[in-house]
Amino acid sequence: MKTERRAKLWLVPLFALVMCVGLPMAAGAQEELTDIEQLGKSIFFDENLSINNNQSCASCHDPAWGWTGPHSSINSGGAVYEGSIKDQFGDRKPPSSAYATQSPVFHMDKKGLFVGGNFWDGRATGEKLGNPAADQAQGPFLNPVEQALPDSACVVYRVCNASYPVSFKDVWGNNACDISWPDIDIEKGCAIKGFIVPLSPEDMAKSDMAYDRIALSIADYEASPEVNAFSSKFDQTFKKMGSNKAKLTKEEQRGYALFRGKGMCHRCHTGNGQKALFTDYTFDNLGIPQNPDNPAGVAPDFVDPGLGGFLESVGYPESVYMAEWGKHKVPTLRNADLRPSVFEVKAYGHNGYFKTLEGIVHFYNTRDVKPQCPGDYTEAEALDADCWPAPEVSENVNVDELGDLGLTPEEEAAIVSFLKTLSDGYKP
Numbered sequence: 001m002k003t004e005r006r007a008k009l010w011l012v013p014l015f016a017l018v019m020c021v022g023l024p025m026a027a028g029a030q031e032e033l034t035d036i037e038q039l040g041k042s043i044f045f046d047e048n049l050s051i052n053n054n055q056s057c058a059s060c061h062d063p064a065w066g067w068t069g070p071h072s073s074i075n076s077g078g079a080v081y082e083g084s085i086k087d088q089f090g091d092r093k094p095p096s097s098a099y100a101t102q103s104p105v106f107h108m109d110k111k112g113l114f115v116g117g118n119f120w121d122g123r124a125t126g127e128k129l130g131n132p133a134a135d136q137a138q139g140p141f142l143n144p145v146e147q148a149l150p151d152s153a154c155v156v157y158r159v160c161n162a163s164y165p166v167s168f169k170d171v172w173g174n175n176a177c178d179i180s181w182p183d184i185d186i187e188k189g190c191a192i193k194g195f196i197v198p199l200s201p202e203d204m205a206k207s208d209m210a211y212d213r214i215a216l217s218i219a220d221y222e223a224s225p226e227v228n229a230f231s232s233k234f235d236q237t238f239k240k241m242g243s244n245k246a247k248l249t250k251e252e253q254r255g256y257a258l259f260r261g262k263g264m265c266h267r268c269h270t271g272n273g274q275k276a277l278f279t280d281y282t283f284d285n286l287g288i289p290q291n292p293d294n295p296a297g298v299a300p301d302f303v304d305p306g307l308g309g310f311l312e313s314v315g316y317p318e319s320v321y322m323a324e325w326g327k328h329k330v331p332t333l334r335n336a337d338l339r340p341s342v343f344e345v346k347a348y349g350h351n352g353y354f355k356t357l358e359g360i361v362h363f364y365n366t367r368d369v370k371p372q373c374p375g376d377y378t379e380a381e382a383l384d385a386d387c388w389p390a391p392e393v394s395e396n397v398n399v400d401e402l403g404d405l406g407l408t409p410e411e412e413a414a415i416v417s418f419l420k421t422l423s424d425g426y427k428p
């Protein structure tokens with residue numbers, strides 16, 4: 001792989017130019033990427049891989065925002081992102097795409113709990129490519145509310161013809177793009193909804209294989225030390241003495257102790273020591289209220305069924321899927337606070353109901369203590385009125401591990417201080 005890189009030296013000035021005109025740099029990019037990781041990175045940031053050449057994975061998973069959505073205005077409202085086609089929205093908040101590669105293939109564990117997969121509902125199971133993040137990476141290019149390309153062959157065509165610093169052929173071999181494309185204007189066709197690139201069965205099989213390799217390349221980048229950086233203040237407390245070892249403040253230490261103790265956060269946001277991911281990849285319904293500004297929530301009777309909806313769609317019996325109705329995957333808490341400045345707003349939870357870490361921690365503490373708000377209150381309105389709205393899904397709400405924690409305001413604040421130590425790229 002090293003010789004390949006040398007052969008591509010002439011591309012370096014070009015690459016430098018591209019970087020200057022604004023290719024976003026990942027937070028804390030210090031380690032050199034392998035060729036396949038570099039390819040995956042180019043694909044991740046390539047806006048041409050969308051129907052209107054205006055959206056990449058990073059449009060909804062920006063490193064400077066902890067690999068989630070980069071617009072305060074959106075996050076403070078509906079928190080769902082518009083796709084490449086105007087006015088087409090998903091109905092969930094983008095979770096962090098970092099650390100997602102660590103999720104196991106979706107399965108049922110010995111205790112009968114569903115575990116793993118990618119997406120809030122686990123439906124990118126990892127069964128196809130052996131890795132949930134790779135299965136996941138095949139979704140957005142073709143999802144009509146995301147990058148919205150009409151055919152996977154359009155993605156393959158554009159990746160094969162892209163001028164990336166490390167090309168698809170560099171990584172997957174000279175034959176990897178050896179597809180006899182029909183003699184039509186494929187670019188034009190790929191900008192039209194419903195278009196299918198006319199390929200022979202043999203070329204279609206090659207294109208499908210290339211599409212799998214595109215996903216595997218992205219997943220490799222997502223698993224690289226540039227994305228899963230483990231470079232937060234919390235991580236740096238585990239360094240050996242001397243080499244700029246960080247130390248948590250008294251307040252942050254107190255927060256960590258509460259996180260593991262009285263706050264019970266650690267029951268679901270698990271992990272020990274430096275490689276802690278702060279999730280056990282199980283699913284729970286916390287009783288988070290409907291986000292009144294989510295465009296999907298405006299539709300009458302819309303509720304997000306989460307894991308239950310996925311299980312129903314793949315044919316599990318009602319007794320199984322109803323027990324999982326409204327449950328969502330426990331997200332990592334790494335980079336929960338990471339954003340370009342404290343004036344920027346992030347959103348939390350599958351529907352982005354919460355806009356502050358203070359708000360969500362207060363909810364864990366007081367969900368079952370406060371009266372129910374008499375309507376669809378936003379987080380700010382609910383905090384003002386000292387109430388919480390009804391849960392979005394009333395089935396299966398977890399009442400054992402949250403809802404009435406008895407934390408004082410100082411204890412809540414300490415937990416928030418601890419969460420803020422989980423942002424990558426920490427500089428002492």
Ligand code: HEC
Pocket residue numbers: 044055056057058059060061081082083084090091092093094095096097098099100117118119120121133136137138140141145146147218
């Ligand atoms: C229009 C915004 C948008 C774009 C573009 C987009 N995503 Fe996402 N991403 C989301 C949303 C929303 C979810 C959650 C969807 C769900 O759970 O149903 C998500 C989920 C994910 C997850 C799952 C994380 C986890 O922990 O389960 C990963 C990984 C991810 N995206 C990577 C990508 C990659 C790679 C691309 C480009 C090929 C991409 N995304 C393009 C919005 C977007």
Ligand code: HEC
Pocket residue numbers: 095096259263264265266267268269283284285286288327328329330331332333336347348349350351357360361364398401402415
């Ligand atoms: C019973 C399991 C469980 C416990 C206990 C728990 N969480 Fe969570 N946490 C979850 C799940 C599941 C979600 C996603 C729920 C959803 O979106 O519907 C979540 C979401 C979050 C989020 C939003 C992250 C994001 O990216 O949107 C934060 C922050 C958070 N939890 C912090 C905490 C803290 C702090 C505690 C302790 C006070 C805690 N959690 C206790 C399961 C749990």
